[in-house]
Amino acid sequence: MPKNKVIPLNKLKVACKNCGLAKLCLPLGLDSGDIDQLDAIVQRNRPLQRGGHVFQTGNKFRSLYVVKTGTIKTYTQCPNGSEQVVGFHLPGEVVGLDGIECDKHLCSAKALETTAVCEVPFQRLEELTSSIPGLQHQLFRLMSREITKETGLMVLLGKSTAEERLAAFLLSLSVRFHDRGFSPVEFNLSMSRQEIGSYLGLALETVSRLFTHFQDEKTLLVDRKHIEILNMDRLYSLLSNQTTCLDRLRAPN
Amino acid sequence: MPKNKVIPLNKLKVACKNCGLAKLCLPLGLDSGDIDQLDAIVQRNRPLQRGGHVFQTGNKFRSLYVVKTGTIKTYTQCPNGSEQVVGFHLPGEVVGLDGIECDKHLCSAKALETTAVCEVPFQRLEELTSSIPGLQHQLFRLMSREITKETGLMVLLGKSTAEERLAAFLLSLSVRFHDRGFSPVEFNLSMSRQEIGSYLGLALETVSRLFTHFQDEKTLLVDRKHIEILNMDRLYSLLSNQTTCLDRLRAPN
DNA sequence: GTCAAGTATTGATCTGGATCAGTTTTAGCG
C-alpha cells in the first residue's frame, strides 16, 4: 500500500469537541465541560477493514458504537444460512442499542467499507447520563429516533410497492448524506444490490430492474454504485400518496 | 348498565407497589422507596372507552403511557385516509416512546376495548431517572426492547409468507398473555381481521382464509374472536426455519 | 322485534414481484 493512502491516525482520533458529527451525535446540546467528560470515556480504536465485525449476534453487550467514517450494516442470520439486513448506518449514527435489553447483541454489525467507529462503554455512559441531564435526554432522543425509524420501515415493508420502497430508500440516503455535508443528489452506494434487496424485502433482481427503470425514465443516473438523482420530485411523489414516512425521512434531527 | 358491571375505581388506582404488572414495567428492579417516588408522579385517570384516544399524531409529547388493563393499538394515518397499524399493546407495555425525539407524537394510540392506562409525565420521569440509576436502566431496557421488537417485525414483513406472519403474531400474543398470567393457549383477540392484516402487511381476506386454514389442519380452534391453540408445535415449526425472531418472541423480559 | 352498518367468510380472477436461467460486467489476484 503506497504511503499516501495510509489514513493518518491522528485524524481519526478527533475529540468529540472537534468532531464535525457532534451535532448529530451524543454531544448535541451539551456544554463544553460535559463534552469533555463524555470524551474521556470514548474509545477510539483503529479502523475496521471492509467485512470486519463491530460485534456479532450473541456477543456480550458492553458498548454502543458510533460510526465516525464509513458505513456499517447490521443484520441477522437465519438458521438456513441466509442473512437479513436490518439497517445501514452512516457517520454519526449509533449502533448496538438493541443489545441493552438482554445484555447481549441480537444482531451482527459489519463494515461495508473501511470504517472508523467510536466505542462508548455503556456502563460508564449510564454513570455519566445520571449526572448530565442533557446527555441523558439526548440518549433517550437517539433511542426514540431509532424506534421512529424502524416504525417507518415497517410501514414501508407492510404495504408499499417495490418502486416506492426503493424511492424511500434513496431519499433516506439523500437526506442523511445532506445532513452530513455531502451532496444530496450524487453519492456512492456502499452496499450491493443483494443487500439493498434484503433490507427492503425485495429480490436483488427486482432492485436491479428498478435502477434500470428509474434510469430509463430519467429519474436517476446510475453507474454501478454511483447514483445521481436527476428528478428528486419524482422520487418524493412516489411517497406522497403513501404514509407519514415522509415526515420520518425529512426529520433529520 | 347494571351496577355489577361498573368497574370499581379503587381497583384501577392500584399503587405501583401493589400492581401485578410491576415486574414487566418501570418498577422492575427498584427497591420500595424508589417505587414510592415513581408512584408519586404517575397519574391514573379514568379508563378509556373502546375507540377513545390516548393521544393522536401531532399532539405535543408530554407523557409515556403504560397499559394497565385492556388493549391499545398504535397506528399511522395515510394521506389517502387508510390507516396502518404499527402495534398492539397489552397490559404492562409502554406506549408513546416514539414521541421523545421530536417532542410530539408521530402516531396515534386508541383503545380497542375499555382500557386503563397509567400516565407517566416524561419530564418528571427524566428527573427521577437521574437520581435513580435502576429506573434509568429499566427505561433504557424498555426502549431497547421496543427496538428489538420492531426489528423482529421488520424481518418478518421483509421475507415471510402470510402463514408465517400469522403464526408469529399468534405466538407473540400467546407468550405475552402467558407472561401476564393468562392462558397461552386460549385467548380473545381484541382486534379485527382488518387490523391484524394491516399490522402484518396482509389483506383482511388473507387473514380470514388463514384462520380457516389453521382450523382445517387442527392447529387452531377459531370462534370469531376467540382463539384456542391446539397445536403449538406446529406454529413454532412455521418459524423455526426462519429468522431469529423466535428468540425475540420468547424473550419475555 | 326489524333494520342498517359493520365485520367476516368464501369464491374467482388477476398481477407484482419471486424464482429460475443465462449472459455480461467488474474486481481482485497471481
Next chain:
DNA sequence: CGCTAAAACTGATCCAGATCAATACTTGAC
C-alpha cells in the same frame, strides 16, 4: 496481463396473495 469469482443485468415463467365480488353473520339502534 489473463484468469476466476463475484456482482449485476436481463429475459421467461410462475405463484402467493391482492383485488374484486357476492354472501353471511353480528351487533347495536330504534
